[in-house]
Amino acid sequence: MVSAFSFTILISGEIPIVIGLIITIFDEWELEEQESWLQDMARNGWYLIRFTFGFAEFVKGEPAEIRYRLEVASKNKQLEDEQIELYEAAGWEHVTSRRFIHILREQRAGETVEIHTDSMIHAGSIKRLKRNTLSRGFTIIFITMLIVFSQGYRFINPTSLDLLEDYFLSNLILVVIYLFLAVYMIRGMIHISLLIRKLKRNEMFDHEKPYQRKKMMRFLIQQASVLTVMKH
Template sequence: MKDKKRMLMPETSLETGTMESWLEEMFAKGWQLEECGFRFARFRRTEPTQVRCRLMPMPKNESLDIRREREELFNEMGWEYLTNKVDQYDIYICRDPHAPELETDPVAAAWARDRMLRKERRNLILTWLALVAVIMLVISRIVRSETPVETLIRSVGISAPLSMLMLVWAVWETAAFLRRVRFLRRQMDAGLPRSRAGSWRGERRRAGLILGATILMDILVIGYPLSQLGTSWGADLEELDRPIPCLMGWQVDETLTQADRTSGVCLMNPTFLTPGHYDVWDYYPGERKLINQGDVLLLSFLAEPLYREWQERIRDYAEGNVIELDDPGFDGVSLGRRGEDTFLVLWQGRVVLYVGAFGVTGVEKHLDEYADVLAQFQ
């Protein structure tokens, strides 16, 4: 049988009654507190005993002599110092049920807790200011971009959805903090002895959920980028051995053959919101080329905004000469022309493909083939 063990502490900050109740029960079960960390407390086995436990706010800037005098006074009253909780509370126990309470002056007790309340409130405000600043920075970057949708899907990583979860958690924690503040205010107004509220079992479950969520978030933030190592790739089009969401120039232009190709390359660089991002350059003699950019999106609702953004971009490329075609194989087809150049944007499900044909003709005549190719990436 182990003589020592570590246990997760109840989630408590301003309301100390749950922690006191938990420690009293641990003593009754034969476990004496040795040390309190950030989330865990260490106990050693001892004889079961009934004690009273109190968490006292640590005085600010207290000299060693004053602290020694206070400890001697508390010892004379029957109270024994155990340890402190993350430099926030001093923890005392009393084995004598008839000994007086540590706190007898309600004004002094209220003053000590009011000081802690101001500190916690300041920390909460600073946390929210930092969170709002980060959100505004991200929004500003996206809004100021000429292509905000593409900027969003190309720059957002796993941290974005986790940040949204953190925002929800922050709102929840803020509401819980305000409830604790109201309870503490009522305690301070009621004077001594202080009442206890809540269940230490419930607070330990809450602490476990917070710890589990924190660990999971850390794993995702660190593990997801590591899992993406090696997912980017590039290949010469002549050596390509995997499907890509586009057609080649020689497949759409009857005047070209595969042998006419002078060079060609495909790069695939995924992001969190675009598991497949393909850039394909296909070159032919006489400065003829076919440039493709395809995005296979994680979330299908992002496809239409991206398609509309590309639609406006080819409107600029084609100097306003853009039409929308109705084709049953696509959710959207936009075609633009400028001299011998053709610009095509296709939207099918969660795939958006831009095709820039410079000196290459016939891309708009192969919509059925494009539909079949894009269907493979749904």
């Protein structure tokens, strides 16, 4: 799975390092799925380095049963140094982040203390992610409404001349993009709300949640999108 995106870095006098790149298929709020996926990658000998530009970067190593946990930052996008020190003391290594989501990996298998043992406290931390997603969603909807209002009647009943104007078409494309992003954010808010509701029922995260079906659906959607663009 990773080999199609892998490459080797050769450093004089050192053992070659194999790096793998995979398109990030999970949204940042799909916390359980990401944990399960990263743990499966470790079982196959691939260890996360960073997320960047829509890709997850891995380094090749020995397969191992290594747990991953995702934590939501309490302030801005960064975890406080004191918080990172507490995680390290409990046996967790801070690997990287995706905006507000920070990825932790146990340093030695079976020697770590679970990060969250109280589901209500865990729900409180995830609420920060919901507020951020809600804020971004409202911003996108507001921008969309401004564009629609600026065009007014032309958007409702466009003429053939309107459709030929670059300015009108560019605004129409922007509206479609922003509407897509708004729906995307709404999906995120629903997903996060379901996670919070689950925790409030005193149910902890499923760190081995099945994700293969969702992964396949995302892959098929990506391929269909590429084919549609190529046809046009």
